[in-house]
Amino acid sequence: MDKYVQILKEHGLKVTPQRLEILRYLDMHKVHPTADIIYSELKKSNPSLSKTTVYNTLQHLGEHGLVYSLTISGSELRFDSNINQHHHFLCKTCGSIIDIDIECPNAKKVEAGGHRIDEVHGYFKGVCASCLKKLKNGDD
Amino acid sequence: MDKYVQILKEHGLKVTPQRLEILRYLDMHKVHPTADIIYSELKKSNPSLSKTTVYNTLQHLGEHGLVYSLTISGSELRFDSNINQHHHFLCKTCGSIIDIDIECPNAKKVEAGGHRIDEVHGYFKGVCASCLKKLKNGDD
DNA sequence: CTGTTATGTTGTAACGATTACAATCTAGGG
DNA sequence: CCCTAGATTGTAATCGTTACAACATAACAG
Numbered sequence: 001m002d003k004y005v006q007i008l009k010e011h012g013l014k015v016t017p018q019r020l021e022i023l024r025y026l027d028m029h030k031v032h033p034t035a036d037i038i039y040s041e042l043k044k045s046n047p048s049l050s051k052t053t054v055y056n057t058l059q060h061l062g063e064h065g066l067v068y069s070l071t072i073s074g075s076e077l078r079f080d081s082n083i084n085q086h087h088h089f090l091c092k093t094c095g096s097i098i099d100i101d102i103e104c105p106n107a108k109k110v111e112a113g114g115h116r117i118d119e120v121h122g123y124f125k126g127v128c129a130s131c132l133k134k135l136k137n138g139d140d
Numbered sequence: 141m142d143k144y145v146q147i148l149k150e151h152g153l154k155v156t157p158q159r160l161e162i163l164r165y166l167d168m169h170k171v172h173p174t175a176d177i178i179y180s181e182l183k184k185s186n187p188s189l190s191k192t193t194v195y196n197t198l199q200h201l202g203e204h205g206l207v208y209s210l211t212i213s214g215s216e217l218r219f220d221s222n223i224n225q226h227h228h229f230l231c232k233t234c235g236s237i238i239d240i241d242i243e244c245p246n247a248k249k250v251e252a253g254g255h256r257i258d259e260v261h262g263y264f265k266g267v268c269a270s271c272l273k274k275l276k277n278g279d280d
Numbered sequence: 281c282t283g284t285t286a287t288g289t290t291g292t293a294a295c296g297a298t299t300a301c302a303a304t305c306t307a308g309g310g
Numbered sequence: 311c312c313c314t315a316g317a318t319t320g321t322a323a324t325c326g327t328t329a330c331a332a333c334a335t336a337a338c339a340g
Contacts, residue, residue, distance in 0.1 A: 014336055016288060036326075050290040055327065057288090071211040072261075075298080076326060087246065089255055098255075102246045104262065106227065110240055114269030115229055121212075122244065123261040129254030154307055156317065176297075190319040195298065197317090215327080216297060282340090289334070298325080305318070310311100 011064040018042075018049065022057045026067060026081035032088070032097045034076045072097060072123045087122030093131040100124065151204040158182075158189065162197050166207060166221035172228070172237045174216045212237060212263045227262030233271040240264065 087100040210218040227240040
């Protein structure tokens with residue numbers, strides 16, 4: 001059975017072509033796409049796709065822990081199918097979002113304060129290594 | 141000289157009544173207000189205040205490091221005049237945003253990767269201690 | 281395989297936060 | 311006191327997202 005069919009069934013979600021495509025897209029394009037990017041890309045092969053379906057599906061997948069949404073870029077949500085805890089770096093020069101494979105060691109302290117943590121978001125903003133290099137060369 | 145006048149002058153910003161009011165509001169209300177909340181509150185004493193001015197001013201203050209903007213709640217920006225590095229906790233039950241006074245020990249690792257970090261955002265989402273207590277009592 | 285029904289999908293319209301823009305005003309230096 | 315760059319205002323536009331109602335389909339029972 002298809003990997004994505006299985007994932008949906010395991011979570012008690014109905015299996016529809018749209019959901020399979022969105023799941024697969026996220027799994028194959030780990031670049032934190034926006035809902036609109038997902039919509040535009042999938043519309044190419046499925047012209048009747050509706051933007052509402054993309055939003056609904058992303059929300060459902062999120063509720064079942066299958067995707068994770070980032071607010072790092074401010075105006076729009078971005079989606080990530082990497083469920084393992086990790087941080088993100090937003091380059092203010094090139095706009096790319098880089099995965100940073102670290103966990104937050106502070107979470108335990110917060111839980112010690114009596115709060116229950118469901119999500120941990122670690123964002124860094126600045127200029128990435130590759131843009132810094134370009135800037136330096138330009139200044140010569 | 142007024143504290144806020146001084147802050148603006150130090151950063152080479154023109155001193156206007158609107159900027160002073162916004163700075164003072166943020167300093168006196170450390171609850172991470174949205175631009176709209178700031179606008180509504182200040183409009184009471186200054187009915188000609190424009191929402192555009194609030195947005196512009198917040199952006200300018202941000203560029204000069206005088207305020208810090210949070211994307212923790214998703215659909216809207218929230219502003220914080222506490223410039224010291226700290227994290228935030230969003231309670232999904234009561235919606236309040238709690239300051240968590242910890243620094244990120246991972247930043248150095250990211251810088252070791254060659255990136256330049258300008259901002260560090262640490263967000264936790266879950267249910268706060270006070271809401272957890274209420275929930276427990278309700279279940280008895 | 282077929283009918284039924286709850287659930288998913290679609291398209292359009294509405295919404296809320298933010299930004300663009302042009303006209304007017306004002307802070308601050310000469 | 312005047313001039314000018316820069317700030318403020320109000321309106322209109324934009325963007326991402328959500329609401330809603332009509333229609334379509336997955337999954338299950340028979």
